[in-house]
Amino acid sequence: MPDDYLYGVVDALDEIAKQTGKSVPQIALNWLLQRPTVATLIVGARNEEQLRENLGATGWTLTKEQIALLDKASTTSLAYPYWHQRGLRAQSAAV
Numbered sequence: 666m667p668d669d670y671l672y673g674v675v676d677a678l679d680e681i682a683k684q685t686g687k688s689v690p691q692i693a694l695n696w697l698l699q700r701p702t703v704a705t706l707i708v709g710a711r712n713e714e715q716l717r718e719n720l721g722a723t724g725w726t727l728t729k730e731q732i733a734l735l736d737k738a739s740t741t742s743l744a745y746p747y748w749h750q751r752g753l754r755a756q757s758a759a760v
Contacts, residue, residue: 670741673738674735674738674739675689676738677734677735677737677738677739678692678693678735680734681727681731681734681735684731685725685727685731687721687722687725688718688721690718690719690722691718691719691721691722692722692727692735693722694706694708694719694722695722695723695725695726695727696727696732696735698722698723699726699727699732
């Protein structure tokens with residue numbers, strides 16, 4: 666994974682953390698909880714403080730704009746065969 670991709674995601678997380686007053690881990694966990702394809706989220710904690718930090722990711726939601734920023738920053742190219750299948754679906758929908 667290229668460093669630019671990683672830094673782009675971290676920059677987006679950091680920007681939203683500043684907007685919300687939440688920590689970067691709380692932003693990341695909250696974002697994952699709002700993903701339609703995520704059914705459950707398992708977190709680990711080394712101590713009570715980290716557990717409380719992780720639990721702070723619940724009880725609030727990111728705005729649509731914040732989710733869009735994170736989605737854009739984390740988008741990657743699809744691997745084969747998925748990019749090919751998506752192209753075929755688009756062609757068949759256009760017919």
